[in-house]
Amino acid sequence: MTPDALRDRIRDTALALGFDAFGVTQARLGQEARARLADFLAAGHHGEMGWLAQRTDQRGDPRALWPDARSVIAVGLSYAPGEDPRHIQQRRDRGGISVYARNRDYHDVMKGMLKHLAQAVVKLGKTSGVAGTPEVKVFVDTAPVMEKPLAALAQLGWQGKHTNLVSRDHGSWLLLGEIYTTLALPQSDPRAGACGSCTACLAACPTDAFPAPYRLDATRCISYLTIEHAGPIPVEFRKPIGNRIYGCDDCLAVCPWNRFASLGRHAKLQARADLAAPALAELAGLDDAGFRALFSGSPIKRIGRDRFVRNVAIAIGNSGDRSLAPVAGRLSGDPDPVLAEAAAWACAQLSRPV
Numbered sequence: 001m002t003p004d005a006l007r008d009r010i011r012d013t014a015l016a017l018g019f020d021a022f023g024v025t026q027a028r029l030g031q032e033a034r035a036r037l038a039d040f041l042a043a044g045h046h047g048e049m050g051w052l053a054q055r056t057d058q059r060g061d062p063r064a065l066w067p068d069a070r071s072v073i074a075v076g077l078s079y080a081p082g083e084d085p086r087h088i089q090q091r092r093d094r095g096g097i098s099v100y101a102r103n104r105d106y107h108d109v110m111k112g113m114l115k116h117l118a119q120a121v122v123k124l125g126k127t128s129g130v131a132g133t134p135e136v137k138v139f140v141d142t143a144p145v146m147e148k149p150l151a152a153l154a155q156l157g158w159q160g161k162h163t164n165l166v167s168r169d170h171g172s173w174l175l176l177g178e179i180y181t182t183l184a185l186p187q188s189d190p191r192a193g194a195c196g197s198c199t200a201c202l203a204a205c206p207t208d209a210f211p212a213p214y215r216l217d218a219t220r221c222i223s224y225l226t227i228e229h230a231g232p233i234p235v236e237f238r239k240p241i242g243n244r245i246y247g248c249d250d251c252l253a254v255c256p257w258n259r260f261a262s263l264g265r266h267a268k269l270q271a272r273a274d275l276a277a278p279a280l281a282e283l284a285g286l287d288d289a290g291f292r293a294l295f296s297g298s299p300i301k302r303i304g305r306d307r308f309v310r311n312v313a314i315a316i317g318n319s320g321d322r323s324l325a326p327v328a329g330r331l332s333g334d335p336d337p338v339l340a341e342a343a344a345w346a347c348a349q350l351s352r353p354v
Ligand code: B12
Pocket: 032, 033, 034, 036, 037, 040, 049, 052, 098, 099, 100, 140, 141, 142, 143, 144, 145, 146, 147, 148, 149, 159, 162, 163, 164, 165, 166, 172, 173, 174, 175, 176, 177, 213, 214, 215, 216, 218, 221, 223, 224, 228, 246, 247, 248, 249, 251, 252
């Protein structure tokens, strides 16, 4: 089998397994990506995500992570929603959960599929006539891997001004995963696509988290503030957060390339009915056991009840719905001091004259 034919067989297998995007690049990142990572860290834009500043040699170079790696297979799963997720912002007694987190944890979904694809890569590699048994390692999100620049090199799309990968076929709604392999596979053919003069995502950000196009100050991003940040949410961001209780999609949702995306076909990544527009009053009543039961198998489980209900308290403060004042009042006596303070802030917001 020629190397091109081998790559195409792997691509066909990936698509048959349910992946929506596939590409191959060499196990190498340019100096530019490393320099940009260094700039991001030097500016402190990673905030409390100290793990981003560790193992930067491996993050910036696939071969520093695994010296035997020769190629990177990059794949994407579409989670394109059926409607504009920002609609929930009009329903202020409800909480807005970002699109990727409304059902099963994509890490689990993607990892299972990647393992099947990796087995197929080994099998196809062995039958293709290359010497020895090919080796593979699979990654999704949490490893020291710069997934966006690698996916861009593998021609899945390009990094948009909101910094995420934009695909011609799936807009801004692709989740990424990779297989590093010892197989030498040919690079995927280049595909056109670019942001051009568009700046819609930069203008759409409620917290001004983009100091410049292609640069994100994560410490201002609602995704960081509601998911990664453990302490009190700085007061300047509380109003702009609105009713977003886990992550944010505004910069993704405005992208004009989403026009070409058809609804994601993975049932496990489509919104669960009870998480599409959950009532803030009900979420505020969750104790630890209730939280774990509601979010079993969901990525939200990772942040724990206290941080999640802290976010719910901020959303209650922004609801303008005085019937929620007793709910906030109860939470202001919570044993978790960060949650109690957020709830006290919410009470103060709701008692203000309108
Ligand atoms: C840390 C992290 C976050 C942080 C920081 C985000 C960030 N942009 O860095 C926070 C918590 C804020 C976050 C939020 C989200 N994340 Co996130 N996150 C990551 C993670 C773990 C690492 C990203 C990273 O390396 N950041 C460091 C900086 C340096 O990297 P960078 O953004 O690529 O920076 C580049 C640009 O600044 C660029 N650059 C600078 N100047 C210029 C100039 C030009 C001309 C160009 C072209 C580029 C350029 O160069 C840098 C290096 O390439 C990745 C998974 C992974 N292992 O890669 C997921 C990942 C990026 N996240 C993902 C998602 C889905 C999200 C959210 C949409 C979730 C949500 N709905 O709330 C938001 C989107 C917010 C946003 N606009 O980025 C997906 C994105 C998929 C995609 N299509 O790109 C990833 C890839 C996870 C996955 N496996 O699918 N995330």
